[in-house]
Amino acid sequence: MSGELARSVLYLPASNARAIEKARNLDCDVAVLDLEDAVAPEAKIEARVAAVAAVKAGGFRPRLGVRINALDTDWGEDDLDALAQAGAGLIVAPKVETVETVYALSARAPDAALWAMIETPRGLIALNEIAAAGGGLQGLMLGVNDLAKALGTGASPDREPFKPWLAALVVAARAHGLLAIDGVFNRIEDVDGLAAEAAQGRLYGFDGKSLIHPSQIAAANAAFAPSEAEVQAAQAVVAAFAAPEAEGRGAIRVGGAMVERLHLGQAEALLARHAEATNRR
Template sequence: MPAANARAIEKARDLACDVVILDLEDAVAPDAKDLARTQAVEAVKAGGFGRREVVIRVNGLDTPWGAADLAAASAARPAAILAPKVSSPADVAAYDQALTGDTRLWVMIETCAALFALDAIAASARTSRLDTFVIGTNDLAKEMRCRLTVDRAPLLGPLSLSVAAARAHGLTILDGVYNSIEDEGGLARQCAQGAEFGFDGKTLIHPKQIETANAAFSPAADEVHWAHIIVAAFDSPENASKGVLRVEGRMVERLHLAQAQRLIAVSAAIAAA
């Protein structure tokens, strides 16, 4: 949500989303930067977002607004600060040192330089508050000068490598936005693609996209059913020492048990929300 839009912020308090990102960067014109900063801070302090986490995306530290954004956002103590165009562990450290309390650090992966430092950036989570990657597909496509189609063929490598780097270091990772607000079919295809890649969710630019994204990233009923079958099979006393089972004609290993347990936990968390 552009933090310069007070009406949008108010609506965000009731949306069926997990996170509200109050944007001070790309969605805000230069002459509205100060207003956006003030309104974002006021919104965090006022609360009223229920279970939704509130994140402030600041302008880069190399811009005229970045330092003031970071200082004000850190003082407000949102759930996280989202830093744009992070390309190195040094960038992570620059944002991290300004944070206080339990505010976490999220970073945008949206530069060509970042693609060649993914592992190092993710590894910096060991010594910082970093816990989430957010893919900035628009900026990445701009830098690469590639075409940002629904299937994102030019970005398949960067997307998969970003997921792998995040998983290697225990980070959450969110897919980039889909720009065509009225193209529900294209959004559904891209959400399904993101889920197949292993993203934890998708960033969105309009409330009408939420339902489609929630459906794509929620476990299907048949998946949950099969997960329970796997767990039950391994829970049987006769299978306690077995590493691999034949369940309903399928080979199931203990790695599948871990996947099944996670899927059940995700489904339960969604049901309880």
């Protein structure tokens, strides 16, 4: 799994100059300038010019990405070529359905990291092949709105229709060392609903959540960061295995539970994520 923090991945319309400027100092881990769903057809070219200018100018506190239009649209190939020439560090590709699409993206933007959005039934069927593509692919994202439309699912507060696909995307990401990013939560003013869905995403193993409004950043950062209790438990495991009496032992007792060396690895990884998140503050 990539070491980059991706607890909060905020989409901002590249057609909105104020949104781009605001993104420079936001507390999200990744700011994605959107050329796709958030931009009307008549504004696509202007938005591309603005995104290229932002990439070239730099100066963003979050990691900066750009979501292009799909390659089979009137704008996708030009989006990709312009951003590759501008030196974009992260390109988000929507509606990826085949491994060949990832190959094409990597070939035309060889220096960029790629995140593939899985948001169609065909994408779900090809999930493992897409995840195994290699090249610049660093992450998988679940596009829940398009997926819900394509599958014809009904509304559910706990995302019952999506649970198989939540798990499947995390499995594919973990099998190939990729980030797994959960989908958006549409009800901007539903603070409790966002917190519950972010907690569910973390429970399933996601690294972070896609966001549609800056007001959602703090909740996502909190949900996908280790709690103080988790940090203390991890520190206890690391300290216990560092003690002389643990030398050569594969399992020891810590806080009334048997802990194996696989738990030591988990504890060390959790503490590393905690340190990275702390350094970003």
